[in-house]
Amino acid sequence: MYNELVVMTGNANRDMARMIAENLNVPILDVEVERFSDGEIRVKIKENIRGTDVFIIQPTQPPAENIMELLLLLDAVHRASCRRVTAVIPYFGYARQDRKDQPRVPIAARLMANLITKAGAQRVLTIDLHAPQIQGFFDIPLDHLYSAPVLLKHFIDWPRDNLAVVAPDVGSIKMTRAFAKRLEASLAIIDKRRPRPNEAVVMNFIGDVKGKDVIIFDDMIDTAGTLTDAARVCIEKQEALSVTACCTHPILSGDSLVRINAAPIKEVVVSNTIPFNRFEECPKIKVMDMAPLLAEAIERIHLEKTVSALFV
Numbered sequence: 435m436y437n438e439l440v441v442m443t444g445n446a447n448r449d450m451a452r453m454i455a456e457n458l459n460v461p462i463l464d465v466e467v468e469r470f471s472d473g474e475i476r477v478k479i480k481e482n483i484r485g486t487d488v489f490i491i492q493p494t495q496p497p498a499e500n501i502m503e504l505l506l507l508l509d510a511v512h513r514a515s516c517r518r519v520t521a522v523i524p525y526f527g528y529a530r531q532d533r534k535d536q537p538r539v540p541i542a543a544r545l546m547a548n549l550i551t552k553a554g555a556q557r558v559l560t561i562d563l564h565a566p567q568i569q570g571f572f573d574i575p576l577d578h579l580y581s582a583p584v585l586l587k588h589f590i591d592w593p594r595d596n597l598a599v600v601a602p603d604v605g606s607i608k609m610t611r612a613f614a615k616r617l618e619a620s621l622a623i624i625d626k627r628r629p630r631p632n633e634a635v636v637m638n639f640i641g642d643v644k645g646k647d648v649i650i651f652d653d654m655i656d657t658a659g660t661l662t663d664a665a666r667v668c669i670e671k672q673e674a675l676s677v678t679a680c681c682t683h684p685i686l687s688g689d690s691l692v693r694i695n696a697a698p699i700k701e702v703v704v705s706n707t708i709p710f711n712r713f714e715e716c717p718k719i720k721v722m723d724m725a726p727l728l729a730e731a732i733e734r735i736h737l738e739k740t741v742s743a744l745f746v
Contacts, residue, residue, distance in 0.1 A: 436485040443491045444503035451491040457729030477506040484515045494527035505553040512554030520557040524707035529564035547571035562682040581682040598646040643674040654683040658690035662697035669698040691716040
């Protein structure tokens, strides 16, 4: 059993864990993740994992129980004498609070990194951090994958001569520029201001999308306010031909699906880093599978091969 590859999961995204295990041709370890009557989480690993290479697949989207499940699983695995434990976090929650931008606020992303490391993680594997500098909050190795190679498959057959990619805010320019380069498309930027959390106001539009098919690319969609405002600006003020949205993490909280349905958006392409099954509420959503990408990264980490080959 020494150095055997072991996959386990909490309740945050069991479907993705199952697909990753199928890609790796390994079973998911038998783990009990239950609740006491007061709601407290109880974790028990039901198989021997001494000397194994363990990968815990658990995104940390709300509710906060998903984070607690990850921390408890890490602690249980660490105390069960595994050889190494890697936290596979397809979506890293609390990443938007990555700096002290106002008085008397926490740096939540740093706190999450400290908790995950202290709980026993020896390595982290994640996709499209909201702020890439969060990698520096970890004192353990972190492999940061990009969703673009998977999401691009949806657009591979689209005509390139009439295509524009739009960054919905200044913070997403670098990621959007790389996405546009892969598609051989032009780039436009929306300059917005945030008077308060989950609220944005469009100030300026930089670039030309008139008569073009637009792809609005971002790392996450939460309330969809920024996305739908950007779509309306592209169609109503910039005279774009059509708008398609593309993002990695479909948080889709509150009235986001209502906003998307009402907006001039043809389709919203997302990944399954966060589970989504509300297609009847919003048929515009198209989900791309990240399991093969994560499975290959897990296999490379297990075999001590380079992961950088997956960044192309």
